[in-house]
Amino acid sequence: MRRGHPGKDSPETGLRRPRFSLVRARAYPSPMAEHGDGIFVSRIEADDWELDEETGGLVHFLRADDDVQAGLWKPGPLAGVPIDLTLAAHETFLVLNGSGQIEVDGSSPLRLEPGMMVSLRKGARTRWLVDDAFKELWIYS
Numbered sequence: 001m002r003r004g005h006p007g008k009d010s011p012e013t014g015l016r017r018p019r020f021s022l023v024r025a026r027a028y029p030s031p032m033a034e035h036g037d038g039i040f041v042s043r044i045e046a047d048d049w050e051l052d053e054e055t056g057g058l059v060h061f062l063r064a065d066d067d068v069q070a071g072l073w074k075p076g077p078l079a080g081v082p083i084d085l086t087l088a089a090h091e092t093f094l095v096l097n098g099s100g101q102i103e104v105d106g107s108s109p110l111r112l113e114p115g116m117m118v119s120l121r122k123g124a125r126t127r128w129l130v131d132d133a134f135k136e137l138w139i140y141s
Helices: none
Strands: 058-064 069-074 083-086 091-097 100-104 110-112 117-120 125-130 135-140
Touching: none
Parallel strands: none
Antiparallel strands: 058 069, 069 135, 083 125, 091 117, 091 135, 100 110, 100 125
């Protein structure tokens, strides 16, 4: 679930903002770093989270460019609160911690727990309900 509103090109960095729906599309926030030749590095123990304006949760970007977006997401103050989201791109995610459930296009809830991988199509209408320990690695493509 992610990732705010379409951004504009960044005059500060000279980088184009991603074409997908993004939160304040800062191209590569610290301490995450691009190590040249398209290699992006961060850690799942990241401590530089920012508000996800689309969901109200917290997001840590690994990569955000014209080809793909990827990062970590956790609910922050929305733990235990239903989050409705229509996907702006195809989304694949891996649950790292915590638990919860997701409903897709009004389907029966799918239980989410660590180790579960899910891939959803662009335009899917989702409803998330996760606990405060929930953290996922997500990829928008």
